[in-house]
Amino acid sequence: MTTAPIPGTPVFTGEFAMKGYALNKMCFSLNNAANRAAFLADEDSYCDKFEMTGEQKAAIRSRSVAALIAAGGNVYYLAKFAGIFHLNVQDLGAQQTGVTVEEFKAKLNGYARFNADVNTGRLSNV
Amino acid sequence: MTTAPIPGTPVFTGEFAMKGYALNKMCFSLNNAANRAAFLADEDSYCDKFEMTGEQKAAIRSRSVAALIAAGGNVYYLAKFAGIFHLNVQDLGAQQTGVTVEEFKAKLNGYARFNADVNTGRLSNV
Amino acid sequence: MSKIIGSVATSHIPGIGGAIAKNLQHDPYWKPFFDGFIPTREWLANNxxxxxxxxxNDHGLNFFLDKMPTFAIGAAQVYISEDEGWGIPTVPPLEGDPALSWAIIEGVVQDEFDVTTCQEMLVDHAVTIPLQLLWPEGPPPVKIVPVAVNTVQHPLPSPARCLKFGQSIGRAIEAYAPALKVLVISSGGLSHQLEGERAGFINPQFDALCLNALINQPEKLTGYTTHAIVELAGSQGAEILNWITGRGIVQGVAREVLRNYHIPISNTASALQVLEQVGVPRS
Amino acid sequence: MSKIIGSVATSHIPGIGGAIAKNLQHDPYWKPFFDGFIPTREWLANNxxxxxxxxxNDHGLNFFLDKMPTFAIGAAQVYISEDEGWGIPTVPPLEGDPALSWAIIEGVVQDEFDVTTCQEMLVDHAVTIPLQLLWPEGPPPVKIVPVAVNTVQHPLPSPARCLKFGQSIGRAIEAYAPALKVLVISSGGLSHQLEGERAGFINPQFDALCLNALINQPEKLTGYTTHAIVELAGSQGAEILNWITGRGIVQGVAREVLRNYHIPISNTASALQVLEQVGVPRS
Ligand SMILES: [Fe+3]
Ligand SMILES: [Fe+3]
Incomplete structure (x- = not known):
């Protein structure tokens, strides 16, 4: 099924699932506290256990969410990697959109003006 | 969905899947050669790792296929347990039907008289 | 026969778990969100x-890409809340109802749904946070049946498929002989997106459309492809599929008991919608 | 566009693997079984x-009851043949075709099949033995896409559901742009039962009915419940679901190239049926 790309929106299809398998498997392993400790103790040799590509290893070293996504990372697994550095989803959002965390939060807060109209059911074309 | 029991035919439904979970998990672990060695070295303490019921432990000790099935065992997993003792499916069949292996084989061989009619398509009510 | 009371649909943003752990329910940032659960718990006390x-949807705790089911149903005696790697506290083990699980599994397979059955299943914040919001005092006084929908790896099931899946679950529950009262929790959403240059995308207009449609016109959502859902609700807004499935389970006619749409909570348009089942058409 | 050549449906009795390992193909017990594959390989050489x-169906190697899918599709680059615990030799890793796998997955999810996708998948004798029978000289000169059907834990998918699932896979293959020639292997059966007092049950009449119906009247099998299948074919005779699924993939009109029903092989009514696709009706 071919569908038009959605600007700024990576879709985790089979193509990316295939490409990112080793990277995501490494991130998935970080659910485990002992694995997180092993990663922190020796990042490179921990990553070497997962047959990651050079691009994936570089993306891990770069801490760049965009690079990790481009290397096939899925954000649900990457979250476990980000968690090691105590980064939350707003930190990730700011990094990917090239703004400060405060700016990123301010943008989100701007949507609060819709709250009342959604709650009363006025805002909707149904 | 309630359906009439099929005589002599245990059906591995959710009820048995639930009942047999620990037993089947132990048997599933025997895919691994190191686990098989551990089982053979100390059967009881190996089984203790799987939270099996008393009925299941007794069934394992008894080597009785009928008891293992009654305890929730599924034949696909039990086959790995039987494999430890180099028992094949004809040995299991003989044991469950209370005949010798030769008698069991002879019964199966009796069906060979249908081969030709099945191959020519004559035997069928389609 | 068992009876479906209705549903509580709620966002499950991990930050909520952190706020609960830190007792921030009355903090000005969190209060408008948590306050929605006060009338919800009153309604629940009557039902x-x-x-x-x-x-x-599982967030990479129980399922990995080696075995990724479209629909999975838990059939365990107990479900373990486990470390997700980034630090929200776990909760004590949750009690299952395997007999009901198997009745549902029998029903949906009969209806040609190709589920994965899970007799062992780790549950993440998407299960534990809604339960903590409904029963903040301690372990929830209920058994649970977890139903996981793939919103992680495309192709996702379509909204139409999800609605039908939910309806099949609902029929199996209403045909279940023990006279249980069953609540549905629909966990996730509404619009949000964590990755890409569109990270932070929120769409109140589409959220409003969903909330209005979910009351009694869920079929208004079944025309969308999953691609359109991602475009309109954001990548993780695809969690609306959980809400659509949950609405399917409720079946029949519903009354909206309450709604609490609240931005900002973390990256997400948070929402709470309580529906009460007021009638099931017999088919 | 890819093209489906036809199918080779064959029993996968583990003993066959043992016989291959011991070079017993000309042994009087085994010869009538193995000889069926001589004309099969000739047909294959022309196609x-x-x-x-x-x-x-997986026999407790890749799937356990913690995550038991109704239908699973492999999407791996390589599939590992692994120790099953009772001693048949493994084979070298088998090459996958993940691009075709994903095209099939997209197609069947679009058609409302709720598959589990497997990017890592151990394959057992049910995959390796048919490949060894078709390519005895060594590693098969083909890529593979494994499709696993639950025949282990009830509720099993119905014959009707399996036929439709196969047809959806077939449509996805015929819509796949690369001009590949695709063979279907349907692995398992025919009638047999390993457990209970009815162990050793065999039903040549029902097997004949299945073999005749599978040529061009598979819908004659879709009226049976899985319970009826177990009654008529034995517990493990439920592996006929793999044959029904495979026949669905072939689609359209088929010609029976050859058939070799042979008792006794171990506990099972062994069977081989080669179908050639001779026309696909365009829907
Ligand atoms: Fe989520
Ligand atoms: Fe088999």
């Missing part, structure tokens, strides 16, 4: 369920 | 496939 069917 | 879709 106490025996079992909760939790429709959610 | 060499690029890819084989193997429809089979």
């Amino acid at each position: 106490p369920p025996d079992v909760v069917v939790v429709v959610y | 060499p496939p690029d890819v084989v879709v193997v429809v089979y």
